[in-house]
Amino acid sequence: MKRSQALTVAIVTLLVAVPVAAGATSDHKVTGRPGIDVSVPDNELRPGDQTSLTLVVLNDGNVTNGSASNPQLESQVTTARAVKVRIDADDGPLSVSTNEQVLSRLPDGASATVQFGLTVDRDAQPGEYTLPVNVTYNYTESVDPRTGETNTTQVQKTISKTVVVKETAQFEVVDVDSNARVGSTGTVNVTLRNTGYEAASDATVALTSRNTDLTFGQSATGSRFVSGEWAPGENRTVSYRVRAAQSATRQRYAFSAQVTYENPEGNARQSRSLSLGVTPAPEQTFSVVGADSTVAVAEEGTVTLRIRNDGPIDVSDASVTLQSTSNDVVFGQSASASEYVGAWEAGETRRVQVNATAVPDAETRNYPVQATVAYDDGEGDPGQSRTLQFALRPDPEQSAEFEASDVSSTLRVGEEGTLTGTVTNTGDAVATNVVIVFETQSQTVTPGEREYPVGTLAPGESATFEFDVEVAGSTDAGPRQFTLRPTYRNEDDQQRQGESFDVRAEVRPDRDLFDASVANRTVERGQASLLRVTVTNDGNETLSDVSATIFADDPVSVEDGDAFADTLEPGASTTLTFQVSASGDALTKQYPVEMDFQYDEPDGDTKLSSGYTVGVEVTEPETDDGGGPPLVLVAVAGVVVLLAAGAYLRYGR
Numbered sequence: 178m179k180r181s182q183a184l185t186v187a188i189v190t191l192l193v194a195v196p197v198a199a200g201a202t203s204d205h206k207v208t209g210r211p212g213i214d215v216s217v218p219d220n221e222l223r224p225g226d227q228t229s230l231t232l233v234v235l236n237d238g239n240v241t242n243g244s245a246s247n248p249q250l251e252s253q254v255t256t257a258r259a260v261k262v263r264i265d266a267d268d269g270p271l272s273v274s275t276n277e278q279v280l281s282r283l284p285d286g287a288s289a290t291v292q293f294g295l296t297v298d299r300d301a302q303p304g305e306y307t308l309p310v311n312v313t314y315n316y317t318e319s320v321d322p323r324t325g326e327t328n329t330t331q332v333q334k335t336i337s338k339t340v341v342v343k344e345t346a347q348f349e350v351v352d353v354d355s356n357a358r359v360g361s362t363g364t365v366n367v368t369l370r371n372t373g374y375e376a377a378s379d380a381t382v383a384l385t386s387r388n389t390d391l392t393f394g395q396s397a398t399g400s401r402f403v404s405g406e407w408a409p410g411e412n413r414t415v416s417y418r419v420r421a422a423q424s425a426t427r428q429r430y431a432f433s434a435q436v437t438y439e440n441p442e443g444n445a446r447q448s449r450s451l452s453l454g455v456t457p458a459p460e461q462t463f464s465v466v467g468a469d470s471t472v473a474v475a476e477e478g479t480v481t482l483r484i485r486n487d488g489p490i491d492v493s494d495a496s497v498t499l500q501s502t503s504n505d506v507v508f509g510q511s512a513s514a515s516e517y518v519g520a521w522e523a524g525e526t527r528r529v530q531v532n533a534t535a536v537p538d539a540e541t542r543n544y545p546v547q548a549t550v551a552y553d554d555g556e557g558d559p560g561q562s563r564t565l566q567f568a569l570r571p572d573p574e575q576s577a578e579f580e581a582s583d584v585s586s587t588l589r590v591g592e593e594g595t596l597t598g599t600v601t602n603t604g605d606a607v608a609t610n611v612v613i614v615f616e617t618q619s620q621t622v623t624p625g626e627r628e629y630p631v632g633t634l635a636p637g638e639s640a641t642f643e644f645d646v647e648v649a650g651s652t653d654a655g656p657r658q659f660t661l662r663p664t665y666r667n668e669d670d671q672q673r674q675g676e677s678f679d680v681r682a683e684v685r686p687d688r689d690l691f692d693a694s695v696a697n698r699t700v701e702r703g704q705a706s707l708l709r710v711t712v713t714n715d716g717n718e719t720l721s722d723v724s725a726t727i728f729a730d731d732p733v734s735v736e737d738g739d740a741f742a743d744t745l746e747p748g749a750s751t752t753l754t755f756q757v758s759a760s761g762d763a764l765t766k767q768y769p770v771e772m773d774f775q776y777d778e779p780d781g782d783t784k785l786s787s788g789y790t791v792g793v794e795v796t797e798p799e800t801d802d803g804g805g806p807p808l809v810l811v812a813v814a815g816v817v818v819l820l821a822a823g824a825y826l827r828y829g830r
Contacts (some may be wrong), residue, residue: 202466209244209254211236211285215262215310215336223345224270224373225299225449229292230340232310234262238285242319255285257314263293265309265335269303269340283314301305303344303374310336345446347373347601348436350453351412357391359460359488360423361560367434367453368414377407377438377446382415385433388423391455393417407438408538421457421646423563429454462487462561463550466526468567472506474574475537480550481530482567488523488763492552493558495521497529499545505539506569508532519551535571543568555639577608577634578674579663586682587717588657590649592690593625593778594717596682600663602634608665608675609633613642616660616677621652622684625780645780654686690716690786691774696752699794702765705758707738708793710772712742713750720745720776727755729770732763733793767792 211609216233238255263277278291319328351370357363367384371377380403383537384666386392393399401415432455436448468483484497495518501507508514508751512530529548550562580603587594602608611634626647634640642661662677692713700706708727714720723742729735740753757770772789797801 185202199664205323206319206321206354207240207247207250207254209238209240209243209251209683210255210318211238211255211283211314211316211332212284213257213260213312213332213334213339215312215316215735217308217338217340220338220340222271222295222297222340222342224301224303224342224347225296226295227449228297229293230264230295232262232264232291232293232338233288234260234280234283234291234312235288236283236285241493247322250322252284253317253320255316257316258517260312260314263311264293265311270298271306271308271340272296272298277311277542286467287673297342299343299347299349299372303342305339306343308338308340310338312336319775330404337526345440346371346375346377346407346409346436346438346448347809348433348434348448348451350451351466352414353453353455355419355455355543356458356556357419357455358458358554359421359427360563361427361461362418362420362558363458363554364556365417365419365455367417368412368415369434369436370412371409372408375440376409377436377440379404380407380413380436380438383435383437384415384417385435386419387431387433389434390422391430392422393422418558419455423460427456427459429456448530459489461490461492461552461562462553463562463565464566465548468569470533470569470571471510472533472535472569473572474535474541476536476541476574477532478572479530480533480546480569481525481528483528484548484550484565485526485706486521486523488556491522492554493520495519495550495552498549498551499531500549501533501544501569503544503545505536506544506546506571507534507536509534518550523703531571531580537574539571541571541573542560543570547784575606576604576608576667577602577611577663577665577675578604578671579608579611579634579678580680581661582639584680584682586646586684588622588646588648588682590648590652590654590687591686592687592716593645593647595643596624596646596680597641597657598680599639599641600631600634601639602636605636606667607633607635608663608667608673611640611663611665613665614662615644617658621649622657623647623710648684650687652684657682688715690714691789693772693789693791695791698760698792699796700733700757701798702759702763703761703798704796705756708757708770708791709752710754710773710791711750711752712745714745714747717747718779719747722780723751723774723776725753725774727757727770727772727774727791729757729768729793732760733768733770733795734758734760735770755794759793763795765795765797767794769793 214235218231218233228650236257242249243251260280260283261277264273267271274294280289283289289628301490315331317327340739348369349372352368357365378636381400383398383400385398399417407413417419420421432453434451434453440446464485465482467479467483496515497518498513498515500513516529516531518527548565552560554560558617580601581700582599584598586596600613615624629642629644631642658679658681660677660679665673665676667673683754692715694711696709721744723745725740727735727738735757737756742751770793771793773787777783823824
């Protein structure tokens with residue numbers, strides 16, 4: 178039998194054996210209570226601390242009635258349950274940021290830790306401060322071992338604990354001054370004050386940039402040592418060399434500062450992080466206010482710049498560097514050239530001149546050139562301006578230039594004409610082997626030759642050019658523009674092309690080349706007759722070897738259908754004679770007769786013009802008074818009717 182069971186049997190036996198006196202009571206319940214207390218292992222704080230305060234909650238319970246023979250019941254009455262811990266610190270320099278902490282149960286003899294976020298004001302006076310710790314918990318006040326009946330109660334108590342705010346050094350930023358300019362290096366002065374109650378010794382102030390536009394060389398952090406003792410209330414200024422990138426702007430950039438030091442006891446301490454802002458000074462700028470050049474293609478000349486120091490500061494030891502971005506413009510044998518300027522006041526304009534060359538293949542156009550100014554500021558720090566852009570336009574090479582004038586043409590739809598004009602060398606160099614090139618490409622206007630040589634042209638000298646141009650019949654009449662380009666050789670016998678020029682010419686409407694008129698128009702049925710046609714040259718060229726041929730179909734036939742003229746000048750006329758006849762069964766009416774012309778042009782080309790149609794009138798033969806056989810008409814010839822006066826000209830049969 179177990180000891181607890183034996184004890185229970187003995188108690189029961191005793192109660193049975195010994196009667197209880199009348200009116201007497203026997204307290205058989207087990208009673209007790211937890212003994213809750215709180216301790217603060219580390220109660221030292223410093224002004225400005227933002228820390229975690231640790232509390233140790235312990236239970237030293239007490240059994241007020243019961244028996245050691247029932248430890249389970251004794252534990253039940255000494256255990257604290259649902260323990261809630263809260264720090265009530267609403268006033269003063271201490272503030273708590275953590276809500277109440279909860280422990281589910283805390284047995285007798287046990288302990289547990291809880292933590293609270295605690296902030297100490299930066300201006301907190303050193304000394305002792307009381308923290309009221311509020312503790313609430315439940316426990317079983319009594320247990321009846323016979324019936325198991327319990328009595329539970331809740332306890333709420335406040336335990337005052339003491340924390341100590343120690344004397345310490347504290348720091349704050351009282352001033353920031355910077356002359357670091359955008360695009361250069363400068364000084365940032367940070368003034369800090371020891372606002373604490375303790376001196377600091379051998380302090381190091383670390384300044385950290387929170388951006389990439391303001392840096393300490395290649396690093397984001399710079400440190401400075403403050404020697405000696407830094408007494409409470411004393412200001413110290415630390416200086417840093419800060420580089421402001423050209424991408425920086427005029428705004429406040431975030432920095433943080435932290436002080437590491439030793440307290441009077443020689444212990445290392447570190448301040449909280451301090452925030453500050455640095456605004457870079459305005460950028461030192463320069464501008465190009467004028468640029469002149471005497472550089473010509475294939476020649477060396479000078480480039481003269483006028484550059485103004487736009488400030489805001491005077492600079493010293495300045496130099497200007499010019500950089501060409503094209504291989505067509507060089508400075509000697511290099512792509513860059515520099516000139517020393519020296520001291521340069523704000524607002525002052527300085528003149529910079531360097532030699533430059535445009536290579537022979539350079540064009541007469543704007544070439545971009547960059548200029549930069551390197552300088553020292555007032556503190557001896559090097560700086561460099563932004564890139565300044567300007568254009569260098571080489572003068573044209575000493576060369577021939579050409580201009581067209583007195584342009585005229587005989588162009589007409591469906592004919593070959595001429596385009597003539599005068600070309601003048603308006604340049605400053607002799608042009609040899611000048612050739613005028615017909616550059617216009619067209620499906621309807623075609624030059625016989627695309628090049629017309631005019632020989633050598635000295636400056637101011639002129640020559641005429643002439644192109645034979647054929648205009649297709651499908652071309653619309655009206656003004657046309659043609660592009661011509663002169664080519665030549667310069668004094669070094671190098672082939673050159675001049676600037677092209679446009680000329681304007683009128684294309685006249687189409688026309689018949691020949692005009693034909695008929696003297697006699699009739700032929701008697703069954704008889705022959707002479708057909709006399711007067712032909713006029715309506716063109717503007719003298720035609721030679723002009724031969725005409727007529728054709729007819731039954732019942733009209735041609736007996737002699739060919740005629741010839743040696744020459745036919747513009748506007749000149751000639752009469753051609755042909756013999757035609759009508760068959761005996763021909764009807765008395767008009768019959769068509771077609772006429773073609775073949776001729777030679779002045780350039781020797783042989784052309785054929787066809788499609789001229791005339792009409793022949795067939796009449797009844799005349800009779801005598803006795804009604805004898807038909808007589809040959811004497812006065813009436815075959816009627817030649819011009820059906821289409823000035824009929825359309827048709828090439829090729």
